[in-house]
Amino acid sequence: MKRLLLLLACGALASAASAAPAVLTVTLLGTGNPRPAVRGGPAILVEGGGRAVLFDAGRGAEEKLFALGLAPKVEVLYLTHLHSDHTVGIPDVWLTGWLFGRSLPLRVFGPAGTGALCRGLERAFSFDVHMRRDVDEKLPAAGAVLDAHEIGDGSVTTEGPLRVTAFSVDHGPVRPALGYRIDAGRHSVVLSGDTRPNDNLVKFARGTDVLVHEVIAPDAERGGAAASFSREQRERIIAHHSTPEQAGEIFSRVKPKLAVYSHIVPSFATAADLVAPTRKTYSGPLEVGEDGMVIEIGDAVRVIPPRK
Secondary structure (H helix, E strand, C coil): CHHHHHHHHHHHHHHHHHCCCCCEEEEEEECCCCCCCCCCCCEEEEEECCEEEEECCCCCHHHHHHHCCCHHHCCEEECCCCCHHHHCCHHHHHHHHHHCCCCCCEEEEECCCHHHHHHHHHHHCHHHHHHHHHHCCCCCHHHHCEEEEECCCCCEEEECCEEEEEEECECCCCCCCEEEEEEECCEEEEECCCCECCHHHHHHHCCCCEEEEEEECHHHHHHHCCCCCCHHHHHHHHHCCCCHHHHHHHHHHHCCCEEEEEEEECCCCCHHHHHHHHCCCCCCCEEECCCCCEEEECCCEEEECCCC
16 A cells, blocks of 8 residues: 555656746747748747846847737847847837836847947937837836847856856857857756857857757758859858758757757758758757747756747
8 A cells, every 4th residue: 555655656746747847948939040031030038937038139029029928028138149130120129128018128238249239229219219208108218228238258147047158159250159058947058149160159058958059051052042142152151150960060069958950041941951961960859940939948848839
């Protein structure tokens, strides 16, 4: 009888553990690049401990946040670098979030140049801010502020229970460029940002549960790139990113519980373009990211496909 009770108790504990809520939730809001089709612009939302942190603000990021009911709750944005496909959505995140309920400044962390970018946006939208803050809606003044902070390799900030560590990555001549590691207790996710293979990413990613990594499919880029790009331009683009084989080598060194592709170049590249070449260098768990894909990280990693 005692043995039966012990077995029942162990079973109940196992069921409780399997039903335990995720420590981190990662939502791929946009998995694309500058091309305005197929995939949204780069944007990833990381939630944990009641905090919601946005990484990059590409095209359509605020629309996705609004649909999730999170627009006013996002009070902090981290930028990987200042390419337009990662920043073009900042005014929408900043001003629409304020218009629909955010009463605190939008804090923006990013590499050198982030301060100048935010000051320029405040000047560009000064008429709108004045009207909504001082004349018409009389919205909270603090919500109209872009609070910029420039960070670099090894910088650590905290967002409630979330520990955010920035690290330098290699995006070719596009410098500075950052990746991020987000830790919550024993669990973590690493976001590569735009990068070609580099040892610093491996250093900061070791031991992570999930590694979200950019990727470029060279043959698809060469065969379907916009006519406005010359052959030399396309080759330079390819050289600034990681091929599936190269990303697979990174995954094999880091050994995450799950590897995920995002910032997929070109946007129309499919799993057929990416998975087979990755398998030449990596045999572990792999997902090709889609807009709206959710990854729950706890004692197990669970992938929830986007709603169709």
